[in-house]
Amino acid sequence: MRAKVSLLAGAVLLLTSCGGTVGGSGSDDGGGGGGGSTEPIKIGVITSLTGAYVQLGEDQKNGAELAVEMLGGKAGDRPIELIVRDDQLKPDVALREAQSLVQEEQVDFLTGCVSAATTLAMNQIASQAGVPYLGTCQTEQLNRPPNFSAESTYHLAPTPSQTTNGAAPFICSELGTSVFLLLPDYAYGHEQEAGYTTAIAEQSGCRVAGKAFFPLGTTDFNPFIPTIEGSGADALVFGGVGRDQVSFLRQAAQFGLTDRIPTFLTLEDLSFDQELGHDLIAGTWAMSAFYWNVDDDGVQKYVTAYREAYGTPPGGYGVYTYNAINVIAQQVAKGNSSPEDFRTAVEGLEVTLGQGDMAIRECDHQALMPIYILKGLSADEAQSRGDDPEFGLREVVQTVPGTEEYAPTCDEVKAEFQRVG
Amino acid sequence: MDQLISQLVLGLVSGALLVLLALGLNLIFGLLEFINFSHGALYMVGAYIASYLAVATGTLWLALLVVPVVMAALGAALERTVIRPMYGREQVDALLLTFGLTYILIEGVRMIAGSGGRRVAAPEILAFQVDLGVGRPVPAYLLFVVVVVGLVVGGLWLFLQRTNVGLIVRAGIRDHEMIRALGVRFDRYRTLVFAIGIAVAGIAGVLTGPITGVYPEMGADILILAFVVVVVGGMGSFWGAVVAGLLIGVLVSITTLYASIYAGIVPFVLMILVMTFRPRGLLGAT
Numbered sequence: 001m002r003a004k005v006s007l008l009a010g011a012v013l014l015l016t017s018c019g020g021t022v023g024g025s026g027s028d029d030g031g032g033g034g035g036g037s038t039e040p041i042k043i044g045v046i047t048s049l050t051g052a053y054v055q056l057g058e059d060q061k062n063g064a065e066l067a068v069e070m071l072g073g074k075a076g077d078r079p080i081e082l083i084v085r086d087d088q089l090k091p092d093v094a095l096r097e098a099q100s101l102v103q104e105e106q107v108d109f110l111t112g113c114v115s116a117a118t119t120l121a122m123n124q125i126a127s128q129a130g131v132p133y134l135g136t137c138q139t140e141q142l143n144r145p146p147n148f149s150a151e152s153t154y155h156l157a158p159t160p161s162q163t164t165n166g167a168a169p170f171i172c173s174e175l176g177t178s179v180f181l182l183l184p185d186y187a188y189g190h191e192q193e194a195g196y197t198t199a200i201a202e203q204s205g206c207r208v209a210g211k212a213f214f215p216l217g218t219t220d221f222n223p224f225i226p227t228i229e230g231s232g233a234d235a236l237v238f239g240g241v242g243r244d245q246v247s248f249l250r251q252a253a254q255f256g257l258t259d260r261i262p263t264f265l266t267l268e269d270l271s272f273d274q275e276l277g278h279d280l281i282a283g284t285w286a287m288s289a290f291y292w293n294v295d296d297d298g299v300q301k302y303v304t305a306y307r308e309a310y311g312t313p314p315g316g317y318g319v320y321t322y323n324a325i326n327v328i329a330q331q332v333a334k335g336n337s338s339p340e341d342f343r344t345a346v347e348g349l350e351v352t353l354g355q356g357d358m359a360i361r362e363c364d365h366q367a368l369m370p371i372y373i374l375k376g377l378s379a380d381e382a383q384s385r386g387d388d389p390e391f392g393l394r395e396v397v398q399t400v401p402g403t404e405e406y407a408p409t410c411d412e413v414k415a416e417f418q419r420v421g
Numbered sequence: 422m423d424q425l426i427s428q429l430v431l432g433l434v435s436g437a438l439l440v441l442l443a444l445g446l447n448l449i450f451g452l453l454e455f456i457n458f459s460h461g462a463l464y465m466v467g468a469y470i471a472s473y474l475a476v477a478t479g480t481l482w483l484a485l486l487v488v489p490v491v492m493a494a495l496g497a498a499l500e501r502t503v504i505r506p507m508y509g510r511e512q513v514d515a516l517l518l519t520f521g522l523t524y525i526l527i528e529g530v531r532m533i534a535g536s537g538g539r540r541v542a543a544p545e546i547l548a549f550q551v552d553l554g555v556g557r558p559v560p561a562y563l564l565f566v567v568v569v570v571g572l573v574v575g576g577l578w579l580f581l582q583r584t585n586v587g588l589i590v591r592a593g594i595r596d597h598e599m600i601r602a603l604g605v606r607f608d609r610y611r612t613l614v615f616a617i618g619i620a621v622a623g624i625a626g627v628l629t630g631p632i633t634g635v636y637p638e639m640g641a642d643i644l645i646l647a648f649v650v651v652v653v654g655g656m657g658s659f660w661g662a663v664v665a666g667l668l669i670g671v672l673v674s675i676t677t678l679y680a681s682i683y684a685g686i687v688p689f690v691l692m693i694l695v696m697t698f699r700p701r702g703l704l705g706a707t
Binding site for chain 2 (some may be wrong): 050051052054055058185212213214215217218219220222223224225226227229230243246247250251254255256271274275276277
């Protein structure tokens with residue numbers, strides 16, 4: 001019997017160490033092609049093609065490949081060779097893949113990530129090797145000490161504080177003044193906690209009524225429902241992404257929670273909205289740095305090409321890698337392919353790409369772009385707006401400009417760098 | 422107090438689904454001495470079949486009847502083909518086999534149904550809330566889940582206790598050499614028990630659909646907890662799995678109220694405590 005117990009306990013350990021995620025191995029996608037007289041430019045994309053955020057990862061793969069295709073496979077005269085790898089949403093795999101891309105494939109640039117957990121691993125390898133890394137997921141830590149490397153780190157997605165600073169005035173004035181925070185228990189959730197706690201306190205008469213954390217990949221949200229209701233909150237912020245968002249909204253709806261307490265999602269993505277459907281997202285609110293029907297030429301150029309290539313409008317994460325590939329290709333075409341030249345050219349760069357106008361500021365290489373507050377529509381509402389009801393799940397109700405007011409200012413960032421030394 | 426009762430009730434619901442998975446694992450482990458790593462993936466396959474049936478028929482009822490039968494057939498087929506050669510071999514072989522099976526099933530579902538999840542609607546007539554008198558109202562579907570789990574557990578118990586087949590299975594769990602010596606064709610019972618275990622996992626899959634939706638990795642998440650339940654409850658102990666499943670559900674739920682950040686580790690702390698102070702499990706045989 002003892003032997004049996006240890007065997008079973010061993011099985012539990014083995015399963016746990018697999019992180020509950022079973023997924024395939026990395027895939028290599030050779031893009032571009034030889035034949036040109038000039039040396040190809042190699043760009044590595046590491047994203048999550050398996051794991052809880054697989055839709056975001058697939059969107060990033062699509063965005064990157066679409067960018068290469070729209071560029072005709074070339075950055076100026078140099079063919080673009082795109083190498084896509086899967087990090088399985090695990091930091092150790094991201095580290096390994098980044099190492100392999102830098103050392104074996106000798107990539108010139110590195111981009112991709114859907115989670116704060118993997119981006120730091122990639123950035124670490126990229127900084128050591130002096131390869132520019134363009135982060136494409138929401139995190140506060142990538143371009144802050146000790147992770148930021150001025151020579152090689154860039155961040156093309158908003159920081160969580162950009163979104164929480166933009167969301168707090170809306171939540172407190174439109175949804176409720178007593179806010180419950182239900183957040184994922186990993187870096188992104190704790191960054192949101194810090195962001196919301198500060199930003200909500202700055203709104204007059206508004207307070208955080210309670211907070212709870214759930215593990216990434218939680219399937220059972222039922223125990224959280226009475227916890228939220230018991231707090232007396234009149235508004236709820238849900239900070240989870242992907243599968244967590246789908247599970248939570250489904251279970252909350254069974255209790256009628258989202259009807260009674262207005263619910264705000266920190267991060268919207270079309271792929272989750274589609275799985276939830278109109279009935280579950282109607283009446284909820286959300287935030288996103290990209291929405292496919294935003295009226296902007298840069299956005300629509302990307303959306304049209306994406307729909308032609310993949311049959312659906314893009315979600316919110318593909319645009320980051322699409323932008324990253326475009327920024328890299330533009331600079332390589334101008335001859336700025338060395339890390340030093342790239343840095344000089346990109347600091348303070350203003351471009352119009354898949355998110356419309358975007359600026360990469362000099363102090364921390366953070367991209368500033370508008371962020372949208374979105375309202376979830378019922379099927380009838382979507383129809384009456386003349387949208388494609390299959391994809392027109394939300395409408396933009398407010399645009400938060402991409403200015404320093406909502407991000408940590410460069411002065412604050414510099415102070416932080418000095419403090420840490 | 423009301424709040425505590427609400428947490429308790431919802432903890433029982435979460436625990437009930439764990440019980441179903443743990444019972445199947447426990448039965449299979451008890452009789453076949455075989456750790457079925459693919460239990461979670463088979464549970465996921467059951468949930469997917471249910472999701473397609475629910476869309477085709479517009480309701481979950483048919484799935485609740487059909488899926489256990491289909492899964493039992495699938496379980497029997499697996500046992501007869503790939504699992505049978507593992508008997509008497511190193512446990513590691515069986516682990517690797519079912520681990521591989523898990524990958525194949527998950528990737529297969531990804532290829533057929535895509536990486537994203539699918540929605541499953543709860544039956545229309547259960548789309549209301551029940552006021553229990555204490556705590557806050559609970560969705561009828563969740564109570565329905567508890568009732569179905571209760572019926573399955575009761576049915577399995579009666580089957581094991583009151584039928585001749587059940588008698589042989591129980592005897593086999595205790596000493597299968599002896600059963601063989603008595604001239605029982607033991608192989609058939611192994612197939613039967615594996616099929617029952619997988620059918621029960623299939624029922625759990627059907628019931629889970631409307632709560633969380635179905636997605637390819639759903640089995641991996643819950644399988645870990647199901648293993649913990651088996652260890653905590655006691656190997657081969659029927660009621661051990663039931664008690665441990667409900668206990669873990671309730672403990673996680675109540676921890677959520679007071680310190681949500683620790684809720685995820687509660688089952689593992691409990692497992693460590695049980696392994697240290699009562700290695701045979703709460704209700705395990707000596």
